[in-house]
Amino acid sequence: xxxxxxxxxxxxxxxxxxxxxxxxxxxxxxxxxxxxxxxxxxxxxxxxxxxxxxxxxxxxxxxxxxxxxxxxxxxxxxxxxxxxxxxxxxxxxxxxxxxxxxxxxxxxxxxxxxxxxxxxxxxxxxxxxxxxxxxx
Amino acid sequence: xxxxxxxxxxxxxxxxxxxxxxxxxxxxxxxxxxxxxxxxxxxxxxxxxxxxxxxxxxxxxxxxxxxxxxxxxxxxxxxxxxxxxxxxxxxxxxxxxxxxxxxxxxxxxxxxxxxxxxxxxxxxxxxxxxxxxxxx
Amino acid sequence: xxxxxxxxxxxxxxxxxxxxxxxxxxxxxxxxxxxxxxxxxxxxxxxxxxxxxxxxxxxxxxxxxxxxxxxxxxxxxxxxxxxxxxxxxxxxxxxxxxxxxxxxxxxxxxxxxxxxxxxxxxxxxxxxxxxxxxxx
Numbered sequence: 001x002x003x004x005x006x007x008x009x010x011x012x013x014x015x016x017x018x019x020x021x022x023x024x025x026x027x028x029x030x031x032x033x034x035x036x037x038x039x040x041x042x043x044x045x046x047x048x049x050x051x052x053x054x055x056x057x058x059x060x061x062x063x064x065x066x067x068x069x070x071x072x073x074x075x076x077x078x079x080x081x082x083x084x085x086x087x088x089x090x091x092x093x094x095x096x097x098x099x100x101x102x103x104x105x106x107x108x109x110x111x112x113x114x115x116x117x118x119x120x121x122x123x124x125x126x127x128x129x130x131x132x133x134x135x136x
Numbered sequence: 137x138x139x140x141x142x143x144x145x146x147x148x149x150x151x152x153x154x155x156x157x158x159x160x161x162x163x164x165x166x167x168x169x170x171x172x173x174x175x176x177x178x179x180x181x182x183x184x185x186x187x188x189x190x191x192x193x194x195x196x197x198x199x200x201x202x203x204x205x206x207x208x209x210x211x212x213x214x215x216x217x218x219x220x221x222x223x224x225x226x227x228x229x230x231x232x233x234x235x236x237x238x239x240x241x242x243x244x245x246x247x248x249x250x251x252x253x254x255x256x257x258x259x260x261x262x263x264x265x266x267x268x269x270x271x272x
Numbered sequence: 273x274x275x276x277x278x279x280x281x282x283x284x285x286x287x288x289x290x291x292x293x294x295x296x297x298x299x300x301x302x303x304x305x306x307x308x309x310x311x312x313x314x315x316x317x318x319x320x321x322x323x324x325x326x327x328x329x330x331x332x333x334x335x336x337x338x339x340x341x342x343x344x345x346x347x348x349x350x351x352x353x354x355x356x357x358x359x360x361x362x363x364x365x366x367x368x369x370x371x372x373x374x375x376x377x378x379x380x381x382x383x384x385x386x387x388x389x390x391x392x393x394x395x396x397x398x399x400x401x402x403x404x405x406x407x408x
Contacts, residue, residue, distance in 0.1 A: 001272065002270075002272060003245065004212070004213075004215070004245040004246055004270075005246065006246035006247075015250075016227075016231055017231040017234050017235050017250070018234060018235045018238045018239065018247050019217070019247050019249060019250035020246050020247050020248065020249050020250075021249065022249055023215050023246060023248060023249050025270045026163070026270060026272075027298070028215060028270050030215040030216045030248075030249045030268070031249060032216075032249035032250050032251060033249075033250065033251030033252065033253070076276070077276075079276070079295050079297060079300060079302040080295075080302045080304075080402075080404075081291070082251070084251075084253050088392050088393070088394055088395070091288075091394060095288055095289035098289050098290060099289050099290045102290045109275065109276040110276055110277065110278035110292050110295060111278075111290045111291050111292050112291060112292065112295060112302075113291060113292050113293065113294055113295050113302045113303060113304035113305075113402070114287075114289070114291035114292075114304050114305065115304060115305030115354070115356075115400065115402045116305065117305070117356050117391040117392070117393065117400065118391055118392030118393065119253040119254055119255050119391050119392070120224050120253070120254030120255070121224070121253065121254065122224055122227060123224070128251065128253065130216075130249070130251045132216075132302070134274075134276075134297045134298060134300050136273065136274060136298075137408065138406075138408060139381065140348070140349075140351070140381040140382055140406075141382065142382035142383075151386075152363075152367055153367040153370050153371050153386070154370065154371045154374045154375065154383045155353070155383050155384060155385060155386035156382050156383050156384065156385050156386075157385070158385055159351050159352075159382060159384060159385050161351060161406045162299070162406060162408075164351060164406050166351040166352045166384075166385045166404070167385060168352075168385035168386050168387060169385075169386065169387030169388065169389070218387070220387075220389050255389040255390055255391050256360055256389070256390030256391070257360070257389065257390065258360055258363060259360070264387065264389065266352075266385070268352075
């Protein structure tokens with residue numbers, strides 16, 4: 001049996017429940033829904049980057065990337081990125097941030113597929129992102 | 137060609153459309169979105185467990201587990217759990233139920249990754265869950 | 273290293289951001305969230321099929337299928353279909369359209385698993401669908 005490995009970047013806040021920030025098994029790596037929490041500080045509650053969509057989005061992408069790297073992977077391995085926004089009015093601004101970010105990532109492979117939908121999130125959170133990667 | 141197998145627990149209600157409750161192909165097992173319907177009874181419409189979030193959540197998790205087991209898998213094989221709640225105010229209670237449930241599952245592997253978002257669901261349903269597993 | 277290939281049907285509109293309509297790597301094929309846009313016409317903005325849910329749904333399914341075929345796959349390879357509707361009142365009508373569509377697809381394998389939730393989408397869009405396939 002192939003082991004399933006938990007991927008837990010040292011800087012990440014503790015998950016609010018019994019789930020892993022990421023798991024890897026064989027060539028499949030799944031990143032849990034990440035939000036724009038700043039690196040954890042002992043004794044402080046999880047705090048999102050701010051004040052706006054740009055800061056939260058970039059922090060969220062950094063949090064996803066840290067989990068990929070914990071599993072020996074990177075954006076080039078990602079097949080699917082699921083984006084959950086809270087406001088349809090954010091779509092154009094978000095796409096600009098997304099494109100600029102990935103433009104700086106030195107990808108050698110085509111970009112991942114993506115689905116973007118608009119949902120409710122806990123107060124203060126504007127975005128959540130998860131990702132599925134296939135390694136090797 | 138590897139066959140895709142439908143996973144249909146005997147106690148499950150008939151899907152409301154042409155989809156499978158679960159499918160397995162090679163080492164990939166996908167569980168369709170499950171809700172908190174009680175075991176099907178002939179001549180009765182699908183009825184969710186009740187009256188509250190706890191009962192629906194536990195029934196939903198039982199329904200997911202039944203499909204995993206139909207495919208020779210279990211929670212240890214699950215990489216990703218997608219949770220759809222209808223009310224942000226349910227998050228803390230849901231996490232408590234989730235943690236207690238998985239605390240009793242005798243997992244030998246790290247917990248799955250998870251994404252939780254808040255969406256609309258048909259009347260009477262408070263939660264929907266799907267899952268992706270990698271076997272072997 | 274196995275290459276990740278972008279799947280870009282000739283008739284598809286350009287994605288609004290740096291993502292691929294579909295990607296394939298090894299035996300995994302992921303289709304990005306598709307909406308009911310009619311085939312792209314130069315100089316015209318993306319336009320959804322209309323006027324109703326039926327036309328958008330059928331165009332969306334055709335758009336998903338085109339990406340599967342671009343990757344040498346088809347509906348029989350699909351493990352999971354994620355459906356995002358905007359209105360719970362559309363569920364019954366949507367299921368009728370979905371069942372009729374798949375009834376005409378000459379599937380030789382069991383139907384895919386499915387999750388359907390109700391979210392916000394950009395103005396004018398009633399449905400979005402993505403899909404995960406396992407080939408071979």
